[in-house]
Structures are given as structure tokens and as C-alpha cells.
Amino acid sequence: MWANSRSRFGIYVFSLANFTLSAVTLIESTEKVNDCRDAKDDKFLELALAARTDILVSSDIHLLELNPYRGIEIIKLPDWKVQYLDTQK
Secondary structure: OEEEEEOOOEEEEEOHHHOOHHHOOOOOOOOOOOOOOOHHHHHHHHHHHHHOOOEEEOOOHHHHOOOOEOOEEEEOHHHHHHHHHHHHO
16 A cells, blocks of 8 residues: 655545556656746646646636636546546436
8 A cells, every 4th residue: 555645635545556658658848937926836736738638627726716727627536436437327
């Protein structure tokens, strides 16, 4: 088991057994951005752009206030679950 703990956001535990190397894609940022009020969050925007993702799931207010960001929807996990998981049932 691997645990990542952040005091503000609670504890998230992920089982590495559920992941395989074939399911992992390493992404390097290709463009520098300085669009977030919290400069430490710019790296997430850079990676989302490099990955050409449609959705960025976050609980960070600085990222959420940018929604939408260059065509990327930035939403909270509960909203993602309602919009994308619950519709799959």
C-alpha cells in the first residue's frame, strides 16, 4: 500500500497493486504557464496541457477558480463522480 497524506485534504490511500506499467504514461510539461494565483499549482496546469486532457480533478480552490482553463474542465471529485461515473451505471 502507498499512502499520501495532506493534512488539509485528508488521507488518500491507493493500492499500487491496481496499477501496471502498461497503464502508466509519463508526461513531461511542454509549456510553462503562470496563470494560477498559487504558483505552486501551475505545474498541474502544465501537465494537463501536455497530456491534452479534457478534465482536471482537484479540490484546490486556486485551480477550481480557473474553470474552464484553455478548454480543460476543472472540477471537484464529487462532481466528477456524478457527471462521469454515475452516468456509466
